Amino acid sequence: MQLFNLKEKTQQVSFAEAVKLGIGHNQGLFFMDKLEPLDNIEELLKLPLVERSGKILRHLIGDEIPTLEDIVKSAFVFPAPLVKADADIYALELFHGPTLAFKDFGARFMARVLSAVRGDGHLTILTATSGDTGAAVADAFYGQPGIDVVVLYPKGKISALQEKLIATLGGNIRAVEVDGTFDECQDLVKQAFDDSQFRAQVGLNSANSINISRLLAQVCYYFEAAAQLTPEQRERLVFSVPCGNFGNITAGLIAKALGLKSRFMISCNANDTVPRYLASGSWDPHATIPTLSNAMDISRPNNWPRVEALVKMQRWQLSDFDCGSLTDDETRASMQALYKKTGYVLEPHAAIAYQVLSDHLKEGETGIFLGTAHPAKFKETVDSTLGIDLPLPKALADRALLPAVKTELKPDYAALKTFMLKELGL
Numbered sequence: 033m034q035l036f037n038l039k040e041k042t043q044q045v046s047f048a049e050a051v052k053l054g055i056g057h058n059q060g061l062f063f064m065d066k067l068e069p070l071d072n073i074e075e076l077l078k079l080p081l082v083e084r085s086g087k088i089l090r091h092l093i094g095d096e097i098p099t100l101e102d103i104v105k106s107a108f109v110f111p112a113p114l115v116k117a118d119a120d121i122y123a124l125e126l127f128h129g130p131t132l133a134f135k136d137f138g139a140r141f142m143a144r145v146l147s148a149v150r151g152d153g154h155l156t157i158l159t160a161t162s163g164d165t166g167a168a169v170a171d172a173f174y175g176q177p178g179i180d181v182v183v184l185y186p187k188g189k190i191s192a193l194q195e196k197l198i199a200t201l202g203g204n205i206r207a208v209e210v211d212g213t214f215d216e217c218q219d220l221v222k223q224a225f226d227d228s229q230f231r232a233q234v235g236l237n238s239a240n241s242i243n244i245s246r247l248l249a250q251v252c253y254y255f256e257a258a259a260q261l262t263p264e265q266r267e268r269l270v271f272s273v274p275c276g277n278f279g280n281i282t283a284g285l286i287a288k289a290l291g292l293k294s295r296f297m298i299s300c301n302a303n304d305t306v307p308r309y310l311a312s313g314s315w316d317p318h319a320t321i322p323t324l325s326n327a328m329d330i331s332r333p334n335n336w337p338r339v340e341a342l343v344k345m346q347r348w349q350l351s352d353f354d355c356g357s358l359t360d361d362e363t364r365a366s367m368q369a370l371y372k373k374t375g376y377v378l379e380p381h382a383a384i385a386y387q388v389l390s391d392h393l394k395e396g397e398t399g400i401f402l403g404t405a406h407p408a409k410f411k412e413t414v415d416s417t418l419g420i421d422l423p424l425p426k427a428l429a430d431r432a433l434l435p436a437v438k439t440e441l442k443p444d445y446a447a448l449k450t451f452m453l454k455e456l457g458l
């Protein structure tokens with residue numbers, strides 16, 4: 033597979049290199065400049081998830097990773113069920129993995145690919161999190177040989193459950209509670225990446241959401257959704273994606289370019305840079321606003337250049353997208369209305385995708401919205417909005433009882449560096 037830097041076309045890398053580098057020169061994203069459609073999609077849709085995903089990823093990546101099928105088999109060990117939520121509308125539930133969010137698909141695939149391509153070198157993943165990504169990355173890399181993980185999070189600013197998901201694994205996963213803000217955590221990561229000597233010494237990688245391997249893994253569940261419908265329903269399919277950094281929808285559009293017949297809706301919260309851009313043609317990010325759907329509180333979505341590259345490559349039009357954005361009040365109203373109508377429980381991110389879909393679905397279409405997180409992850413909001421007491425899934429309830437093992441540090445790069453060198457035995 034050949035990938036190009038979207039900012040510097042002359043930087044061309046293999047898939048393995050792109051996974052190791054993460055981002056290209058001048059902060060450019062790696063992306064393909066052509067996509068061959070899959071043939072025989074109806075045949076593929078008859079296969080089980082793991083077997084079909086192996087074929088899709090092999091088609092995309094080529095023969096660079098000999099163990100690709102084994103990687104898929106050990107990464108995708110939980111289902112992505114399509115659950116009927118309303119008339120002609122289904123939820124694609126992507127939250128049945130170990131940390132209850134769709135990020136498990138991408139993070140687990142990436143962890144195994146990195147292990148396969150790292151050669152003899154030791155790698156250290158350093159990542160800053162405001163909650164979900166850190167949990168998915170920690171879980172995905174747990175026990176991967178030759179890879180150590182350090183997760184930084186702001187003390188007292190992530191939920192108790194999120195902290196447990198990061199700090200109860202042990203082994204090659206270190207949880208570091210920073211006495212500061214999320215931005216200070218991110219600054220520490222930046223400083224580490226700017227320290228070229230340290231970076232080389234520990235084999236630094238950030239495993240963040242712009243890594244191409246995460247997107248490719250996510251392509252697979254769009255096909256899994258279609259596979260659970262009848263051929264008639266598949267004829268006029270619509271996906272509504274709750275967007276933050278626009279990685280998830282990029283994966284959906286790759287699936288479309290591979291031949292999955294569908295249209296796409298962009299669903300946002302009050303951080304609506306893209307819907308405003310599509311309406312006015314001017315790119316005008318506002319300051320980020322905190323909302324109930326906090327994983328979508330992003331005003332400068334870092335995967336947007338990939339969406340534009342795909343649209344251009346496939347000769348689509350930006351005007352093909354329906355889009356919508358909801359306030360927190362509208363989000364709660366949507367959760368309440370669907371719960372009253374059918375009993376389906378939405379958390380805030382899925383609620384936004386559901387509502388935009390419901391508002392724009394046409395006669396004869398089948399709609400699918402992406403359920404990106406388990407409602408129990410947003411228990412407070414869900415309970416107070418719907419007047420229920422949502423139980424935690426058993427595996428999570430058990431984890432919540434374990435003691436957190438963590439190190440507290442000041443937001444100080446020298447202290448972080450000393451800590452890491454000692455932990456890594458360097």
Ligand SMILES: *Cc1c(COP(=O)(O)O)cnc(C)c1O
Nearest residue numbers: 275276277278279280327404405
């Ligand atoms: C990360 C996340 C999103 C946003 O996904 P992007 O790929 O960044 O657009 C939406 N919902 C939940 C629950 C998330 O964790």
